[in-house]
Amino acid sequence: MNLAAATGRPGAARWWALGAVMLSVLAVGLDATVLSVALPTLASALHASETDLQWFSSGYLLVLAAAMLPAGLLGDRIGRKRVMVGSLLLFALASAGCAVSRTPGEFIAARVALGCAGAPLIVMAISALTVLFTEKERPRAVGVWAAVNFLALPIGPILGGFLLTHAWWGWVFLMNVPVALLGLLAVVFLVPESRSEETPGLDPVGIGVSAAGLVGLTYGLIQAGEYGWGTVNAIAPMVLGIALLAAFFPWERSLERRGRQTLVDLELLRSRAFSGGVVILAVASVAMVGALFTLPQYFQGIVGTDPMGSGIRLLPMIGGLILGALPSDRITARFGPRVTISGGFAVIGAALLLGSTTSLGTGSGFTAVWVAIFGLGIGLVFAPTATTALSQISAERSGVGSGALQALNKLGGPLGAAVFGSVLSTVYVAQVPLAGLPATLAAAMRSSLVGGLAVARGLGSAPLAQGVRIAFVHGMDAALLASIGFAALGIVLTVVLMPSRLPRTSPTTSPMTATIGAAASERAQ
Secondary structure, three states, rough: OHHHHHOHHHHHHHHHHHHEEEEHHHHHHHHHHHHHHHHHHHHOOOOHHHHHHHHHHHHHHHHHHHHHHHHHHHHHHOHHHHHHHHHHHHHHHHEEEEEEEOOOEEEEEHHHHHHHHHHHHHHHHHHHHHHHHHOOHHHHHHHHHHHHHHHHHHHHHHHHHHHHHHHOOOOHHHHHHHHHHEEEEEEEEHHOOOOOOOOOOOOHHHHHHHHHHHHHHHHHHHHHHHOOOOHHHHHHHHHHHHHHHHHHHHHHHHHHHOOOOOOOOHHHHHHHHHHHHHHHHHHHHHHHHHHHHHHHHHHHHHHOOHHHHHHHHHHHHHHHHHHHHHHHHHHHHHHHHHHHHHHHHHHHHHHHHHHOOOOOOOHHHHHHHHHHHHHHHHHHHHHHHHHHHHOOOOOOOOOHHHHHHHHHHHHHHHHHHHHHHHHHHHHHHHOOOOOOHHHHHHHHHHHHHHHHHHHOOOOOOOHHHOOOOHHHHHHHHHHHHHHHHHHHHHHHHHHHHHHOOOOOOOOOOOHHHHHHHHHHHHHHO
């Protein structure tokens, strides 16, 4: 039954449909956060090497990067609801595949399948905001999307940590299955089908070049975070990826001049509101990673919590984010995107400045306060920036437009991890006490906080453990200070690129909104 017809209120139907889409978003988010908690257990259960562990995460991220634009195109061509249904089914099967894996190779294959399912779900969620909601409703819908996107940050570690402590490790992946299946049922019954009225062209060259470029750049950033910025493993794929992405745009322009359909709407890329929004979202993602990269390590290595406790300590961030994201539509309506987003970045910078004063004696209350303020700033930035960018995407090509937005936005994660991982590691290695230690133990000390504490425990040296913790906290403070630079960059970019008032879309009512309204009217009669 069509929900709008049953209630007689098309608006209610759209919000129920948004809830169905958000279940898909939550499923993808839970998987990403659960993996980080499960890696130590997987190393033992699957006899995985350090290289295997790296590919458990990297394989997923690379497929995600490659599949964003094709996923958007597929939704525009064959139907966005159809793509979501197929992706949710694949996501459930791949999650089960992770749980039953017996070798690192099997697990990596399951992770690749998860990436193939996750990319369409991420893209179609953004597309749904464009298709389902009018210009007036969209900011509130984006606020809900932003809040749900980050809800997985604490939920994943809390549930994952509990299951790893009390049950078989496979349950941390099997718990994604009911979430995905519930999302599947919700999408089937609540989300209306939509596709482009004019079937988009395939542009195989554009798909191949853009996918290879995004994969190369993402892989290079991952390698930079793992081995350093100056290594060939990092530089070569980054250079290749940037070169391919640079070649993508002339190719698309040549198609446009010949009157052929391009993969990405070039008018969309020429829009300052869209391109600026994409860049600002990526910068905000980088700044956010500065905190998210260090906090779980701090909670577990310095405070002494387990993964579940670490997730609980991230809850103030989610509270702050919801407090910022949900009312951001009213704030933006009154003050405009430029003021709202700049203010959000200023709040982020202030929170990071507070966080950078952390010491070994810092109490949990102080940490909760600055983390909550940080979340508030993230909410104030993400929701209005996404709304401004989405206001430029037509419902006709919302899939590819959303794919372009998400593909570039997702580069913020590996870039942030590489940048702040390098800063933290440099300060940590410079300050960690190594005097008198054999070369093998010194190398283990330099490798990470976990490695340093393991050496100290093995030697039974409390002063050495104290020195390791002090070195890490100094490195964390330096990483948070570096994050402030990206918050400042965000303010500059917002002033230069963001409009003072929210751009109007044309038409203000999307085709899908009109379809739902017509269905309700017909049934009411």
